[in-house]
Amino acid sequence: MPVEPSVISRLALRGIRKAYPAVVANDAVDLTVMPGEIHAVLGENGAGKSTLMKIIYGVVMPDAGEIRWNGNVVKVRSPHEARAMGIAMVFQHFSLFDTLTVAENVWLGLDRSLSLIEVSARIRAKAAEYGQDIDPLRPVHTLSVGGRQRVEIVRALLTDPRLLILDEPTSVLTPQAVEKLFVTLRQLAQTGCSILYISHKLDEIRALCHRCTVLRGGKLAGVVDPTVESTASLSRLMIGAEPHRIEHRTANQGPVALAVKTLSVARLDQFGVALDDINLHVHAGEVVGIAGVSGNGQQELLAILSGEDPRALPQAVQLFGSPIGNLGPRARRARGLYFVPEERLGRGAVPTLGLAHNMLLTRQDGGAVRAAGWIDLRRIREMADHVIARFNVKAGGHHAAARSLSGGNLQKFIVGREIDADPKVFIVAQPTWGVDVGAAAQIRNELLRLRDMGCALLIVSEELDELFEITDRLHVIAQGRLSPSMRTSKATTQQVGEWMSGLWSTEEPIHAA
Amino acid sequence: MRLEARPQPSVAMSIASPVIAVAITVVLGTLLFALLGKDPVRGLMVFFYEPIRSGYALSELAVKATPLILCALGLAVCYRSNIWNIGAEGQLLLGAIAGGGVALLATTATGGWIVVAILAAGAVGGMAWAGITALLRDRFNANEILVSLMLVYVAEMFLSYLVYGPWKDPKGFNFPQTQMFPASTQVPLLVTGTRLHLGFLIALAAVAAVWIFMFRTMAGFQLLVGGLAPLAARYAGFSSRKALWTTLLLSGGVAGIAGALEAAGPLGQLTPHVSPGYGFTAIIVAFVGRLHPCGIVLAALLLSMFIIGGEFAQSRLGLPRSLTGVFQGLLLFSLLACDTLIHFRIIWARRLAWNR
Numbered sequence: 001m002p003v004e005p006s007v008i009s010r011l012a013l014r015g016i017r018k019a020y021p022a023v024v025a026n027d028a029v030d031l032t033v034m035p036g037e038i039h040a041v042l043g044e045n046g047a048g049k050s051t052l053m054k055i056i057y058g059v060v061m062p063d064a065g066e067i068r069w070n071g072n073v074v075k076v077r078s079p080h081e082a083r084a085m086g087i088a089m090v091f092q093h094f095s096l097f098d099t100l101t102v103a104e105n106v107w108l109g110l111d112r113s114l115s116l117i118e119v120s121a122r123i124r125a126k127a128a129e130y131g132q133d134i135d136p137l138r139p140v141h142t143l144s145v146g147g148r149q150r151v152e153i154v155r156a157l158l159t160d161p162r163l164l165i166l167d168e169p170t171s172v173l174t175p176q177a178v179e180k181l182f183v184t185l186r187q188l189a190q191t192g193c194s195i196l197y198i199s200h201k202l203d204e205i206r207a208l209c210h211r212c213t214v215l216r217g218g219k220l221a222g223v224v225d226p227t228v229e230s231t232a233s234l235s236r237l238m239i240g241a242e243p244h245r246i247e248h249r250t251a252n253q254g255p256v257a258l259a260v261k262t263l264s265v266a267r268l269d270q271f272g273v274a275l276d277d278i279n280l281h282v283h284a285g286e287v288v289g290i291a292g293v294s295g296n297g298q299q300e301l302l303a304i305l306s307g308e309d310p311r312a313l314p315q316a317v318q319l320f321g322s323p324i325g326n327l328g329p330r331a332r333r334a335r336g337l338y339f340v341p342e343e344r345l346g347r348g349a350v351p352t353l354g355l356a357h358n359m360l361l362t363r364q365d366g367g368a369v370r371a372a373g374w375i376d377l378r379r380i381r382e383m384a385d386h387v388i389a390r391f392n393v394k395a396g397g398h399h400a401a402a403r404s405l406s407g408g409n410l411q412k413f414i415v416g417r418e419i420d421a422d423p424k425v426f427i428v429a430q431p432t433w434g435v436d437v438g439a440a441a442q443i444r445n446e447l448l449r450l451r452d453m454g455c456a457l458l459i460v461s462e463e464l465d466e467l468f469e470i471t472d473r474l475h476v477i478a479q480g481r482l483s484p485s486m487r488t489s490k491a492t493t494q495q496v497g498e499w500m501s502g503l504w505s506t507e508e509p510i511h512a513a
Numbered sequence: 514m515r516l517e518a519r520p521q522p523s524v525a526m527s528i529a530s531p532v533i534a535v536a537i538t539v540v541l542g543t544l545l546f547a548l549l550g551k552d553p554v555r556g557l558m559v560f561f562y563e564p565i566r567s568g569y570a571l572s573e574l575a576v577k578a579t580p581l582i583l584c585a586l587g588l589a590v591c592y593r594s595n596i597w598n599i600g601a602e603g604q605l606l607l608g609a610i611a612g613g614g615v616a617l618l619a620t621t622a623t624g625g626w627i628v629v630a631i632l633a634a635g636a637v638g639g640m641a642w643a644g645i646t647a648l649l650r651d652r653f654n655a656n657e658i659l660v661s662l663m664l665v666y667v668a669e670m671f672l673s674y675l676v677y678g679p680w681k682d683p684k685g686f687n688f689p690q691t692q693m694f695p696a697s698t699q700v701p702l703l704v705t706g707t708r709l710h711l712g713f714l715i716a717l718a719a720v721a722a723v724w725i726f727m728f729r730t731m732a733g734f735q736l737l738v739g740g741l742a743p744l745a746a747r748y749a750g751f752s753s754r755k756a757l758w759t760t761l762l763l764s765g766g767v768a769g770i771a772g773a774l775e776a777a778g779p780l781g782q783l784t785p786h787v788s789p790g791y792g793f794t795a796i797i798v799a800f801v802g803r804l805h806p807c808g809i810v811l812a813a814l815l816l817s818m819f820i821i822g823g824e825f826a827q828s829r830l831g832l833p834r835s836l837t838g839v840f841q842g843l844l845l846f847s848l849l850a851c852d853t854l855i856h857f858r859i860i861w862a863r864r865l866a867w868n869r
Contacts, residue, residue: 347748361745
């Protein structure tokens with residue numbers, strides 16, 4: 001969409017600075033958004049995107065700098081003031097109450113006192129305007145993640161915003177749902193509403209956005225037209241370097257290491273997902289991926305595989321042919337099965353403990369624990385130092401508390417801690433979620449190296465690109481059911497996207513690998 | 514006005530917090546004495562100088578600190594593991610009952626080994642009482658705070674029943690008390706002419722043992738992780754059931770030993786008033802001592818000072834003995850306020866628009 005220079009900008013930020021005790025989140029950042037423009041804000045995790053959005057939305061006050069709204073200097077002191085001005089925001093993590101209906105949720109978010117019936121009517125009208133199908137009376141917990149996002153967006157649209165901020169909106173969507181979202185956003189922009197689109201997915205930005213502001217390390221790295229940039233040039237701008245290429249070799253497969261046989265487990269609570277007849281096997285020297293939109297049973301399956309959830313029948317999970325379904329995590333580790341969970345702080349590591357003590361969570365081997373349970377402090381420090389050095393973890397030494405590390409460095413430490421144990425079967429959830437590009441490439445390379453050494457790897461990820469890059473075979477999980485596997489080299493985004501909606505034919509033969 | 518989390522709580526302030534809290538307590542105490550129409554200087558002397566003015570006073574301080582240290586050690590292990598046992602008082606009473614029961618079986622001719630049997634019985638009694646809490650939590654997911662607290666009152670009633678009933682001293686002029694235990698059951702004294710007994714050394718040994726257990730053994734590490742990050746403990750494969758039982762049995766055991774030491778130490782008999790609330794005061798001790806074994810020793814001495822000070826305030830100044838409780842409350846309140854302000858800062862914000 002061409003933007004005429006004479007038009008007054010919808011939003012203009014000049015010289016925004018925000019410093020926190022440990023880090024300068026934004027430094028001399030400028031941002032201009034024109035009416036009807038879809039403007040991308042691109043940057044790695046920690047580049048300062050979130051802080052900038054919080055400043056615009058009035059959650060955080062900048063230390064210095066000027067905000068102009070339709071040409072006038074303003075101070076946004078609270079989200080309420082932002083909404084009054086016409087700014088709406090859809091957060092990455094939804095703020096919906098599961099047990100309430102769509103209309104009730106929307107009603108709670110509205111400032112004016114309308115009746116619930118009026119709100120329902122408005123939701124229907126607004127949804128119809130954008131060709132969407134939303135039933136205001138449905139309880140939110142019955143909606144898919146994409147459905148919940150549509151509720152969030154309609155809630156934002158009901159305030160008739162002049163600027164809509166979307167924070168990583170596609171991380172929870174299937175490729176098909178992403179297309180639908182883009183249609184809505186383009187239609188919205190046609191009406192003159194400006195859109196700030198925060199993302200780190202380059203191809204989406206190139207497909208959707210008119211202009212793109214790139215942040216790096218809290219500073220402005222450039223303002224470009226994404227439609228004329230290449231993915232490589234955007235990536236260079238974002239990280240200041242070309243990402244490593246991953247060299248993909250063909251797998252040299254051994255026998256079946258991990259097998260899941262007709263696993264069915266009831267859901268633990270109302271909002272959980274039941275696992276339904278799951279069959280899966282992973283060979284030594286092979287990487288198998290599980291794709292899927294979050295909340296389709298990944299957590300439940302991983303808890304069963306790691307031993308955190310001991311409800312499986314012994315035979316349902318087998319390690320090198322022996323039943324382990326009823327064993328706890330420690331017993332499984334002793335047999336060579338190691339696991340990296342999705343949440344690093346609080347699950348993969350204890351936030352307040354130092355790295356040396358965090359080694360002990362999964363590593364009581366190698367002389368770390370002597371007779372009578374005596375902890376050998378020197379040994380665990382050596383082990384931590386070794387992991388820090390081997391995996392190039394940036395940390396203030398083995399005493400540094402886990403929470404003092406950046407997300408990427410903590411992930412390198414946790415993945416490193418498990419790899420250092422020489423696993424025979426390695427299960428990793430979201431290996432590079434929230435990790436910067438450099439660390440992500442390093443982690444993926446380490447995973448492939450482990451595979452080449454004969455380890456069986458199972459990777460559960462919501463990032464399709466990542467799965468396409470490092471896996472040999474791919475399953476899709478949807479509503480607690482697991483699709484047949486396909487060779488990654490023969491898979492298409494299209495097909496995986498369809499399977500993510502649970503649409504695979506059950507007659508399709510499971511490709512023996 | 515609202516509280517905003519500080520990005521990095523000060524470590525120095527976190528250690529200084531108990532000291533600041535004591536200072537605030539002194540200031541508030543001075544005000545309190547002034548309001549009661551008493552000379553604040555004399556009032557403070559009674560609480561902060563009288564209990565340490567002589568060797569005998571110091572020995573009494575240690576005598577009162579002994580059960581506080583033991584109970585608080587067990588509670589600290591519980592609290593660090595996220596198990597909220599507040600029933601140390603009941604566990605102490607059961608320890609006193611079990612230990613006292615063994616002591617009543619002894620005669621003047623019994624050997625000194627009976628003391629070991631008394632302490633062992635005390636530990637078992639305390640563990641059994643805490644075990645009820647663990648069992649109900651484990652089996653029926655009953656809230657351990659409520660169960661452990663309510664069992665305190667059951668324990669008090671049980672003790673009263675015994676000393677008013679079957680265990681009442683027939684030659685005791687109908688007072689609710691057992692007969693005096695035979696001399697052979699007396700816990701050995703450390704200094705003649707005082708009431709300071711071996712229990713104080715046992716308490717100090719327990720401090721060292723708990724420190725080693727918590728910070729140097731895998732079992733203690735598992736408990737710590739369970740308290741700091743339950744999901745991480747589950748991920749690691751540390752059993753939360755084991756943590757529940759370990760912590761409750763351990764804290765019940767030490768509280769029980771504290772009770773048996775009281776019965777066979779300074780008291781030498783059972784009465785309905787075995788404990789002036791040591792088990793509850795120990796909760797304050799545990800927190801003022803930052804849930805750390807070494808901190809607990811200092812905190813126990815401080816709170817023991819308040820107990821003695823309260824008795825003096827009653828006898829010398831004619832003030833109610835409940836002043837002890839007031840001082841304990843002031844201290845805990847100040848400490849919690851200090852801790853809150855270490856982790857949060859107050860923002861005096863203009864009323865936000867949506868509050869209008």
